[in-house]
Amino acid sequence: MSFVDAVKSSLRNYARFRGRSTRSEFWWFTLFTVIVQAATSGYDALNGIVSLALLLPGIAVHVRRLHDTGRTGWWVLWPVIGFAFALAGFIVFAVSTAFDIVNPDEWDPQTAFEGASAWAIGLVGIGLLAGVVTSIVNLVFLLQRGDANMNRFGPPPPPRSLPTGPVPA
Numbered sequence: 001m002s003f004v005d006a007v008k009s010s011l012r013n014y015a016r017f018r019g020r021s022t023r024s025e026f027w028w029f030t031l032f033t034v035i036v037q038a039a040t041s042g043y044d045a046l047n048g049i050v051s052l053a054l055l056l057p058g059i060a061v062h063v064r065r066l067h068d069t070g071r072t073g074w075w076v077l078w079p080v081i082g083f084a085f086a087l088a089g090f091i092v093f094a095v096s097t098a099f100d101i102v103n104p105d106e107w108d109p110q111t112a113f114e115g116a117s118a119w120a121i122g123l124v125g126i127g128l129l130a131g132v133v134t135s136i137v138n139l140v141f142l143l144q145r146g147d148a149n150m151n152r153f154g155p156p157p158p159p160r161s162l163p164t165g166p167v168p169a
Contacts, residue, residue: 059076
């Protein structure tokens with residue numbers, strides 16, 4: 001699948017989470033997204049609009065790519081959940097530490113990481129570890145060859161079309 005065909009297919013299937021996508025469709029659309037993000041990076045409002053516009057088709061092509069390898073699209077959420085736990089732990093840690101710092105008489109560096117702070121740091125660590133590990137697993141799935149035969153998500157994507165005509169010398 002060519003770059004233009006991949007972008008057209010991904011945008012045509014804007015919010016289609018059923019079916020399967022080839023590796024080339026996913027990676028060409030990912031490259032398109034990076035190029036568009038880079039091109040609009042100097043214009044905050046435009047970049048925000050473009051980011052929102054490309055978010056749903058990006059998730060959809062990711063889910064369809066996972067389907068092509070025989071895996072459920074729910075794998076997309078695992079890194080998000082891990083990083084959300086890390087963010088929640090960071091917020092708890094920041095708030096509990098901020099209350100200690102506000103009253104300098106109670107601030108003791110020896111006990112700063114006890115209680116809620118220690119649990120929050122643990123939550124940050126576990127969340128980051130889960131987010132990184134599931135992101136790596138997702139990447140491995142995205143790099144794998146798709147199932148050549150029918151799987152539970154449908155038939156394989158049509159084979160890429162080869163150009164016809166005379167072969168250049």
